Amino acid sequence: MTSPCTPRSGASKRAARRLRKAIVVLGLLVQTNAALAYRPFDSTDADVARAGEAEIELGPFHYLREGSSRFVQVPAVVANFGLSGERELVIEGRHEVALDPEPDQPRSALVDNAVSIKQVLRNGVLQDAAGPSVATEYGVLLPSTDGGGSGFSVAGIVSQRGSAGSVHLNGALMRTREHEPGVFLGTILEGPIAWPVRPVAEIFTQRISETARTDSLLVGAIWRARDGLSFDVGLRSARVADEAVHEVRLGFTIAFAIGNKGGTP
Secondary structure, three states: OOOOOOOOOOOOHHHHHHHHHHHHHHHHHOOEOOOOOOOOOOOOOOOOOOOOEEEEEEEEEEEEEEOOEEEEEEEEEEEEEEEOOOEEEEEEEEEEEEOOOOOOOOOEEEEEEEEEEEEEEEOOHHHOOOOOEEEEEEEEEOOOOOOOOOEEEEEEEEEEEEOOEEEEEEEEEEEOOOOOEEEEEEEEEEOOOOOOEEEEEEEEEEEEOOOOOEEEEEEEEEEEEEOOEEEEEEEEEEEEOOEEEEEEEEEEEEEEEOOOOOOOO
């Protein structure tokens, strides 16, 4: 699950360039395997990468408008590494550039940095078994490059899939980087998994302490180009109190082997 939004932060262009280069090299060198994309959502599903495999969710371009402020995210990255015992390690972050920064605002920032562990609690339809899949995710919200603090989140996820489509329910409790309590509730809806291009949607609400509630709607599509490679597009509209937020998300997910699938990481 994408970590909660945080204040804009200071620059680290060299780190972002190194990250982009590493992802390109991995994509060229490794063997791809079957995967489902869970871009372009803020929520997630109750499944994990298989042991010895990785899934890289890359958003090479996101456009974000918050009120009168405009940003691009180049890139947004979520890296999922499959561990033994139906677990995965998730590392994520975004390189964000303000298109019209205020005088005291940094132009470039690394934001939404987080590390988490997702654990499948019940094997279900996403693991080729009967009934709903259930998982949990424990995350540490890392400081952004503007010197913001750290936080944590605990999430529960339930997924169900049928011939008509899939639904993924998310609920999370968190302590933000500003050390405020928060709650997140989200739902993903997907078209039939057999369709090469399936329509998707997500709604979520988030409340941080005494601040205004965020209500968000995303609509989009996922194109499964082949096993191990999917492309996605999402259009998001949200409201935080009286401020409108609009976002365009473009990206892809690639999966590949990184070691002995049956071994212990």
